[in-house]
Amino acid sequence: MxxxxxxxxxxxxxxxxxxxxxxxxxxxxxxxxxxxxxxxxxxxxxxxxxxxxxxxxxxxxxxxxxxxxxxxxxxxxxxxxxxxxxxxxxxxxxxxxxxxxxxxxxxxxxxxxxxxxxxxxxxxxxxxxxxxxxxxxxxxxxxxxxxxCEPVSIALQAVTRAAVVAGEFVLVLGAGPIGQGIVLATSELGADVMVSDLAQNRLDLARHLGATETILAGGDDNLAQRVEQWTNGDGPAVVFDATGASAVIRSGFDLVAASGRLVIVGLSNDDVSLPIVEFTRRELTVLGSRLNTGLFPEAVELVKRNADRIGAMxxxxxxxxxxxxxxxxxxxxxxxxxxxxxxxxxx
The missing domain is CATH 3.90.180.10 (Medium-chain alcohol dehydrogenases, catalytic domain)
Structure with missing residues (x-):
């Protein structure tokens, strides 16, 4: 050869x-x-x-x-x-x-x-x-x-860790490539997805990929109020942090519903302070997520099914x-x- x-x-x-x-x-x-x-x-x-x-x-x-x-x-x-x-x-x-x-x-x-x-x-x-x-x-x-396919596989790992099901309210904090992949995967599962980000163009893309609600971080809208209204006061069942920013992680912790899941997929060397009593009072599940475990073929298929729109990333x-x-x-x-x-x- x-x-x-x-x-x-x-x-x-x-x-x-x-x-x-x-x-x-x-x-x-x-x-x-x-x-x-x-x-x-x-x-x-x-x-x-x-x-x-x-x-x-x-x-x-x-x-x-x-x-x-x-x-x-x-x-x-x-x-x-x-x-x-x-x-x-x-x-x-x-x-x-x-x-x-x-x-x-x-x-x-x-x-x-x-x-x-x-x-x-x-x-x-x-x-x-x-x-x-x-x-x-x-x-x-x-x-x-x-x-x-690779960034989508990371998103799928996070979504799989969270065990998202149809009808759940899902809040995605951060609309970079991993956040966009989470939007795509959770919306395909039938979740109701809200996305928050600092950039309007990223929010527009999230809408294109299946988000039903978006909010510009740092804008005029109050995130907590929007989330309360959107979820009828229940809070989102799942919050994904795709930023790695300690303040954003704390916000997600505060917003997630009682008995809900907070999934941290963003990378950071920062520390974050969380009140221990809330873990037990609200029986929260906090998960880390990295790379993927056997989900790459599924990621390829997800990209194929959405080939007409995912290229906008x-x-x-x-x-x-x-x-x-x-x-x-x-x-x-x-x-x-x-x-x-x-x-x-x-x-």
Missing amino acids: TKPGPLRAAVTTSKSNVEIRDTAAVVPGPREVLVTVERVGLCGSDIHLFSGDHPYSNYPLVQGHEFSGVIAEIGPDVDGPLTLGDRVAIEPFTSCGSCYPCRTEHPNCCENIEIVGVHRSGALQTQIVVPAAIAHSIGDLSADLGTL ITQRYSLEDAQQALTFAHDHPAEAIKVLIEVSES
Whole structure:
């Protein structure tokens, strides 16, 4: 089989600095596949890595973990349905299989987790070798929409953790990509969904994806009053925090209905103070959520079912050569940059 030619990669060499470099050709080993990268989506962790405030910022690093591409070569000992030319979306983490979380079917919490574009070389390069087990065929789904499968899988994990059912009032705090995915998934389940965010364009997108109510945070409306009116005084059965901001988490805690569930999916190093008595008085359930546990194929199907509207999440496009500008824009304009795509190769 022909070996791939020279690669080009966008390498984050230091804080806020990206260089385009030629790199050596790569060949898949046992149980691996070589993927020609088509599209890469930028997310919050990419911005933190780029700006140097991520706990795993370790340069030089090729970033990128939300990506789609085409199978260019299959290594030995690969079992399963993957064939040359398949378009795939990558579930960008591997687990050890032996630690306590792995042994108890929580590989997303693996103590030795390895995430593509964080702990190992990522997708901002022409081709990448990944374990075959994390490459999911997406059929005729476009390369653009293939990049959305990973953030949607994170949203599905949160929704699954919350056990949302039809007819429940669901409040989503934060309308970035994960929040938008939560809107899509919960509205499909038949929930009544309200979204709060600081940016009107993100609220407009949430309406497009199924939200029934929106409120501009910091605007004239009072969130607590709107929520009380919307839920007929009951409060939302489920509140999702997709911001990681301590003040927002506290707001969600105060707003959730008695016996309700608060799910924290936003990332932050901040502390938050919560009154212990309210946990027992209102019998609240507070859940954390990260990555996904076996939900990636379901995420692919959710994206496929909503292919005609979920593409509105993609707001900007850049070439691989302009990766520096893409990361800088996403960092400097978070309200506008819902999902920035980097086009690595032609579809």
